[in-house]
Amino acid sequence: MDQAYLTPNAASPDPALAAVLDCRVLTKRYGSTIALNAVTFSIPRGRVVGLLGPNGSGKTTLIKLIAGLLQPTAGAAYILGEEPGPSTKARVSYLPERPYFSPSTKVSDTLAFFADFYADFDRRLAEDMLMRLSVPTASTMGALSKGTKEKVQLVLVMARRAALYLLDEPIGGVDPAARDFILGTIIANYHRDSTILISTHLVSDVERVLDDFILLQYGNVAMYSSPRLVHEQTGRSLDQYFREAFRC
Numbered sequence: 001m002d003q004a005y006l007t008p009n010a011a012s013p014d015p016a017l018a019a020v021l022d023c024r025v026l027t028k029r030y031g032s033t034i035a036l037n038a039v040t041f042s043i044p045r046g047r048v049v050g051l052l053g054p055n056g057s058g059k060t061t062l063i064k065l066i067a068g069l070l071q072p073t074a075g076a077a078y079i080l081g082e083e084p085g086p087s088t089k090a091r092v093s094y095l096p097e098r099p100y101f102s103p104s105t106k107v108s109d110t111l112a113f114f115a116d117f118y119a120d121f122d123r124r125l126a127e128d129m130l131m132r133l134s135v136p137t138a139s140t141m142g143a144l145s146k147g148t149k150e151k152v153q154l155v156l157v158m159a160r161r162a163a164l165y166l167l168d169e170p171i172g173g174v175d176p177a178a179r180d181f182i183l184g185t186i187i188a189n190y191h192r193d194s195t196i197l198i199s200t201h202l203v204s205d206v207e208r209v210l211d212d213f214i215l216l217q218y219g220n221v222a223m224y225s226s227p228r229l230v231h232e233q234t235g236r237s238l239d240q241y242f243r244e245a246f247r248c
């Protein structure tokens with residue numbers, strides 16, 4: 001495990017070194033279910049971090065807590081030193097796991113909506129990415145395939161100039177051939193100072209773009225490391241390593 005990434009540094013006097021995201025003993029219970037159990041980690045700026053783990057391990061719960069859509073039972077998440085609230089929402093670009101535009105909304109209207117709603121939205125960048133992904137902007141969302149809807153929502157979210165992007169299962173519905181292209185387009189266009197936290201089961205598709213990964217198991221951080229370290233230490237890709245380590 002690369003301990004360097006685990007060092008909380010939100011109190012650093014150098015803003016360039018301050019953590020974008022700091023989770024401290026972050027805990028969420030739903031009744032008697034402990035979805036997140038005193039999760040503590042820190043992510044510096046400029047990293048692309050995979051949030052990995054089996055079904056029910058707490059990935060969506062963690063992302064919703066950071067996005068301010070859920071309240072923690074104990075502990076806290078800090079975005080650039082602040083707990084989730086209106087000012088962090090202006091710095092965080094969040095892609096939920098489910099579609100959120102009504103079927104009758106045209107793709108071009110979603111661009112207008114984001115431009116009105118988010119001061120940091122780069123409309124030209126969004127239009128450019130949609131064109132490169134061959135998305136028909138005159139269509140309604142309801143007329144698009146599941147994968148194309150996901151492309152639109154991912155493009156909108158990534159065309160904001162946010163400090164932190166929270167992507168919950170962004171490419172699950174996209175065909176395998178297009179995943180590489182989409183990830184490549186996203187990574188080529190996002191601002192290098194920003195941090196991306198991306199929850200996914202598609203480890204083999206995303207591992208090449210990840211600087212680091214956090215593995216959740218039963219609501220605990222089981223590992224915080226990098227694909228590079230896993231490869232150096234085991235000779236395996238992240239996907240191979242997980243398949244062997246967590247075989248059912």
Ligand SMILES: Nc1ncnc2c1ncn2[C@@H]1O[C@H](COP(=O)(O)OP(=O)(O)OP(=O)(O)O)[C@@H](O)[C@H]1O
Nearest residue numbers: 030033034035053054055056057058059060061062
């Ligand atoms: N609204 C809720 N009410 C009760 N329990 C919940 C609720 N949401 C999540 N849970 C429970 O919390 C735990 C974590 O769920 P969560 O959705 O965060 O996991 P996940 O890692 O995102 O799963 P998946 O990979 O299947 O999307 C699970 O045991 C789940 O059943």
